[in-house]
Structure formats: structure tokens, C-alpha cells
Amino acid sequence: MALIVQKFGGSSVANADRVRNVASIITDTYKAGNEVVVVVSAQGDTTDELIDKAKEISAKPPKREMDMLLASGEQISIALVAMAIREMGYPAVSLLGWQAGVLTSSDYGSARIKSVNTTRIKAELAKGNIVIVAGFQGINKYDDVTTLGRGGSDTSAVALAAALHADKCQIFTDVDGVYTADPRKVKDAIKLDEITYDEMLELATLGAQVLNNRSVEMAKKYNVELEVLSSLTRQPGTMVKEVVNMEKMLVRGVTKDVNVARISITEVPDVPGIAFKIFSKLAAKNINVDIILQSVGREGTKDIAFTVSKDNADLAIEVLKTSIAEINPDNVKLDTGIAKVSVVGAGMETHPGAAAKMFEALYERNINIQMISTSEIKISVLIDAEYADEAVAAIHAKFLPPVE
Ligand code: ADP
Ligand code: ASP
Ligand code: MG
Numbered sequence: 345m346a347l348i349v350q351k352f353g354g355s356s357v358a359n360a361d362r363v364r365n366v367a368s369i370i371t372d373t374y375k376a377g378n379e380v381v382v383v384v385s386a387q388g389d390t391t392d393e394l395i396d397k398a399k400e401i402s403a404k405p406p407k408r409e410m411d412m413l414l415a416s417g418e419q420i421s422i423a424l425v426a427m428a429i430r431e432m433g434y435p436a437v438s439l440l441g442w443q444a445g446v447l448t449s450s451d452y453g454s455a456r457i458k459s460v461n462t463t464r465i466k467a468e469l470a471k472g473n474i475v476i477v478a479g480f481q482g483i484n485k486y487d488d489v490t491t492l493g494r495g496g497s498d499t500s501a502v503a504l505a506a507a508l509h510a511d512k513c514q515i516f517t518d519v520d521g522v523y524t525a526d527p528r529k530v531k532d533a534i535k536l537d538e539i540t541y542d543e544m545l546e547l548a549t550l551g552a553q554v555l556n557n558r559s560v561e562m563a564k565k566y567n568v569e570l571e572v573l574s575s576l577t578r579q580p581g582t583m584v585k586e587v588v589n590m591e592k593m594l595v596r597g598v599t600k601d602v603n604v605a606r607i608s609i610t611e612v613p614d615v616p617g618i619a620f621k622i623f624s625k626l627a628a629k630n631i632n633v634d635i636i637l638q639s640v641g642r643e644g645t646k647d648i649a650f651t652v653s654k655d656n657a658d659l660a661i662e663v664l665k666t667s668i669a670e671i672n673p674d675n676v677k678l679d680t681g682i683a684k685v686s687v688v689g690a691g692m693e694t695h696p697g698a699a700a701k702m703f704e705a706l707y708e709r710n711i712n713i714q715m716i717s718t719s720e721i722k723i724s725v726l727i728d729a730e731y732a733d734e735a736v737a738a739i740h741a742k743f744l745p746p747v748e
Contacts, residue, residue: 345377345378345379346377346378346379346511346512347378347379347381347469347508347509347510347511347512348373348378348379348380348381348510348512348513348514349383349501349505349508349510349512349513349514350373350380350382350383350501350514350516351383351385351479351497351498351500351501351513351515351516352383352384352385352425352575353515353516353517353575354386354387354388354389354390354391355388355517355518356516356518356575356576357384357385357387357388357424357425358387358388359387359388360424363424363425363428365575365576366425366575367428367431367432368432369516369578370382370425370429371432371474374434374474375434379469380474380475381465381469381474381475381477381504381508381510382425382475382476382477383478383479383497383500383501383504384418384421384422384478384479384497385479385480385497386417386418386420386421386480387417387420387421387424390417390420390421391414391417391480391494394413394414394416394417395414397413398413407452407453408452408488410452410453411453411481411488411489411490411491412488412489414480414481415440415441415480415481415489417480418441418478418480418481418497419440419478421478422438422439422440422476422477423438425438425476426438426474426476429474429476434474435471435472435473435474436474436476437473437475438476438478439468439475439476439478440481441477441482441489441500442481442482442487442489443464444460444464444465444477444478444504445459445460445461445462445463445464445465446460446481446482446483446503446504447460447461447482447484447485448482448483448484448492449484450484450485450486450488450490451490452490452491453490453491453493454492454493455482455484455490455492455493456492456558457482457492457499457500457562459507460503460504460506460508462504462507465477465504465508466508477500477504478500479496479497479498479501480492480496480497480500481496481500482500492558493556494556495553495555495559496556497556498515498555498556498558498559499556499558499559499562501513501515501559502559502563502566503562506562506563506565510568512569512571513569513570513571514573514581515559515570515571515572515573516573516574516575517554517572517573517574517575518574518575518576519574520573520574520577520579521535521537521572521573521581521582522536522539522544522547522552522554522555522581522582522584522597523535523536523597524536524596524597524740524744525597525598525599525736525737525744526552526599526736529733529737530598530740532740532741532745533740534744534745536582536596537580537582537583537589538582538583538588538589539582539583539584539588539596540584540585540587540588541563541564541584541586542690542721543596543597543688543689544560544584545557545560546686546688546721546722547596547597547599550599550601550684550686550722551599551600551602551603551686552597552599554572555570555572555584563584564586567586569583569584570583571583572584593689593691593744593746594689594692594695594743594746595687595688595689595691595692595698595743595744595746596688596690596691597687597688598686598687598688598736598739598740598743598744599686599688599736600683600684600685600686600733600735600736601684601685601686602683602729602732603654603655604634604651604652604653604654604682604683604684604726605651605652605653605654605656605657605678605679605680605682606649606650606651606678606679606680606682606714606715606726607650607651607652607657607661607664607676607677607678607679608647608648608677608679609622609647609648609649609664609671609675609676609677610647610675611645611647611672612646612648612670612671612675613644613645613670614642614644614645614646618648618670619648621668621670622648622664622668622671625663625664625667625668626652626660626664629659629660631652631656631660631663632652632653632656633650633652634650634651634652634684634717635651635715635716635717635724635726636648636649637649637650637715649715651682651684651715651726654680657678657680661676664676681729681730682714682726682727682728682729683726683727683728683729683731683732683735684724684726685725685727685732685735685739686723686724686725687702687722687739687743688721688722689721689722690721692720692721692723693720693721698723698743699716699718699723701742701743702723702725702739702742702743703725705735705738705739705741705742706727706738706739708738709731709734709735709738711727711728711731711734711735712727712728713725713726713727714726714727
């Protein structure tokens with residue numbers, strides 16, 4: 345008997361028919377003699393609708409209450425899935441995050457899973473139940489409900505798979521696997537049979553929403569092999585694992601991230617310690633900084649520009665304008681009309697021409713590059729957001745399908 349964790353995203357449970365469809369996938373797995381633990385997201389656009397409801401009441405809702413509100417979306421779907429399974433004649437029980445023993449840090453809205461106490465889940469499995477757990481949520485040390493950040497149900501599923509030492513963790517979604525680019529945007533995108541944790545982590549971090557990046561981080565840490573597959577077609581999906589059969593692909597994927605903002609500070613004194621001051625103040629506020637560019641000093645001053653996520657932009661600007669004496673507040677500028685476009689692939693480490701090829705694709709479309717950052721397995725550029733989709737398609741066409 346195997347223990348299988350199956351996660352179903354919002355579109356997979358969007359309406360009654362979809363809920364019934366999911367219930368039949370689950371019961372087929374159960375009928376085959378497996379123990380099944382299921383993680384579900386809120387139906388369809390429920391989470392977005394809940395956020396809108398909060399905005400109608402308050403421009404800046406208290407984070408604790410926001411989590412209380414958002415967690416309700418998943419409560420609806422677990423109950424419906426459990427009912428559908430019961431309706432089909434199989435035993436099922438739904439559990440909220442706290443009932444399933446998901447203990448998190450206290451950061452409302454972006455809590456991290458610290459541990460999972462599996463006692464209750466195991467007891468329900470021992471009774472023969474299919475266990476349906478609310479994704480995206482847990483409880484903190486103050487006994488308050490927390491949520492894990494957008495797309496967090498993937499992380500719930502991986503955490504449960506790790507804690508339960510599951511034999512399989514399947515992430516069901518509305519596409520049939522991980523592609524070399526968003527298949528809804530790039531029609532020539534290629535479905536991958538396999539991808540490594542590291543490549544998937546880069547893709548997820550750089551904007552491919554098909555898996556949440558924390559879920560991939562956790563899967564790698566606990567060596568949980570993931571399968572990403574469609575809840576609508578019963579076909580094998582993409583395996584995410586440590587080592588894959590290299591298909592001689594230089595590039596695994598092309599992604600865009602529009603959740604970025606660029607902050608530039610001009611005329612800061614060209615003296616040692618200024619970068620330290622800026623980035624330590626931002627770090628103290630938990631603001632992650634990504635691509636950094638510093639100009640060559642001239643006449644005793646220099647310019648520094650960097651990117652942060654859009655949600656952190658206002659706070660970052662406030663910190664820079666108010667807490668660093670060397671910075672003239674008038675010289676701090678924010679630009680939110682930008683996008684980060686990236687190519688990812690372990691093969692790039694050994695291919696010096698990859699960057700040139702990417703830049704050529706942009707040049708051919710007359711798309712200007714504002715900033716560049718590279719690592720062993722990725723190259724990212726910052727461009728005008730307006731051209732992001734066009735850039736992804738153009739870069740994708742340069743690299744994929746791979747030529748021998
Ligand atoms: P779920 O609700 O099941 O969690 P998401 O909407 O979070 O689903 O993620 C699935 C979506 O991710 C797909 O509909 C697809 O448009 C998008 N996506 C972006 N990049 C990729 C990629 N490289 N491969 C597959 N899907 C991608
Ligand atoms: N419902 C949450 C969201 O929309 C969590 C998830 O779907 O993974 O972000
Ligand atoms: Mg998702």
C-alpha cells in the first residue's frame with residue numbers, strides 16, 4: 345500500500361463538475377489500494393475576490409484579519425471535495441490547516457511552515473478515510489490562522505508529503521505539465537518530461553507560476569519527487585526531481601515576472617560604505633533586493649539602481665528617503681512599468697554564447713535592455729513591461745526547440 349499526496353489547484357475545483365471530477369481522480373487512487381491525502385486550493389478566483397472584499401472595507405487591512413479572511417476560501421473547497429467523495433460512496437474527512445497539524449511562523453500573509461504534526465492525519469488514514477486538507481494555511485504559536493502567500497497550496501502539499509514520507513506527491517493543475525514557457529502565452533512551448541529541482545526553482549522564482557517557489561525549495565530539501573499534471577486529461581505530467589535525463593537542452597525555460605519595481609538613487613556620495621548602508625537598512629525591513637547596478641563614479645557621486653518586488657516598493661522608498669542622511673529624497677525614483685525576463689537552464693553553464701543569443705533576440709525586436717543579471721543557470725534582463733510577452737516569445741524562438 346502506498347501513501348499518495350494529491351494537490352488540486354483553484355481551477356481544478358472551480359465548480360461542481362470540477363469538484364466531482366477531482367473526487368473521481370481521488371477515489372480511483374484510493375480504490376487502487378492507496379492511502380490518499382489531498383490538498384486543495386480555494387475555488388477559481390475566490391482568493392482574489394476575498395482580497396477585493398477586504399479592500400472595500402480597508403485600504404490597509406490588519407494582516408491577522410486578512411489571513412482569517414483568505415483562509416476561508418480553502419475551507420469551502422475541502423468541505424465540497426469531501427462531500428463529493430462521500431456522495432460517491434467513499435469515506436472522506438476534511439481538515440483545516442490547524443486540524444492537520446500545520447504549524448507555521450507568525451508572519452501573516454507569508455508564513456513559513458515550521459513543522460507538521462501528523463497525528464490527526466495518520467489517525468484518519470488508519471480509520472480508512474481519505475483526508476482532505478486545506479492548502480495555503482496553518483496556525484502560528486499564538487494559535488492564530490496564518491496563510492503562506494499566493495500559490496501556497498503547493499507548499500502545503502509538499503510539506504505534508506515530506507512529513508508523511510509519502511511515496512508520491514502529485515500536483516494537479518490546469519496544464520498538463522511544466523513547459524519551456526507559459527503554454528497559454530507561447531504556442532510553441534514544449535512540455536518537459538523531467539526537470540531538476542534547481543531548474544524548477546529558478547523558473548518558479550523568476551515567474552513561472554505553475555509551482556510556487558517555496559514548494560520546490562522544500563521538495564529539494566526533503567527529496568520529495570513531484571509530478572505536475574493536469575486534472576482534466578489523465579496523462580503523465582512532468583517529474584521534478586534531483587537528476588534528470590539531460591535532453592541536451594541548453595535552455596529549460598523562458599519566463600517573465602512583472603511583479604518587479606526598479607528604484608534608482610542618483611548622486612549618492614562616491615565613498616565606501618554607502619551601498620552597505622542602503623542594503624542593510626532594506627534588509628532590516630525584510631526587503632529582498634534583486635538586480636543591482638552601480639554607475640561609475642563621477643565628480644564624487646555615483647548612481648545606484650536595483651529592483652525589489654512591487655509589494656515592497658513603497659516601504660523601500662520610505663526607508664531610503666527617511667533613514668539615510670547621504671541620500672537626497674528628491675533623487676530617489678520608482679519605476680513600476682518594468683518586467684524581468686529570464687532564460688533558465690543548467691546547460692548554460694557550459695555555453696558561453698547563451699547571453700549573446702538572448703540579447704540578439706531582443707535586439708531584433710528593438711527591445712531595450714535596462715539591466716542584466718546572470719548566474720550559472722540563468723540570465724535575466726529588465727525591460728519595459730509592455731514588451732514582456734513579446735520578449736519571452738522572441739527569446740523562446742531563439743533557443744527552442746533545441747538544435748543539435
Ligand atoms: P493552480 O491553480 O492549479 O495552482 P496556477 O494558475 O497557479 O494553477 O498555475 C498554473 C498556470 O501556470 C498555468 O495555467 C500556466 O498558464 C502558468 N504557467 C506559467 N509558466 C508556466 C510553465 N513554464 N509551464 C506550465 N505552466 C506555466
Ligand atoms: N488560494 C491561494 C491563492 O490563490 C493558494 C493557492 O491557490 O495555492 O494564492
Ligand atoms: Mg498555483
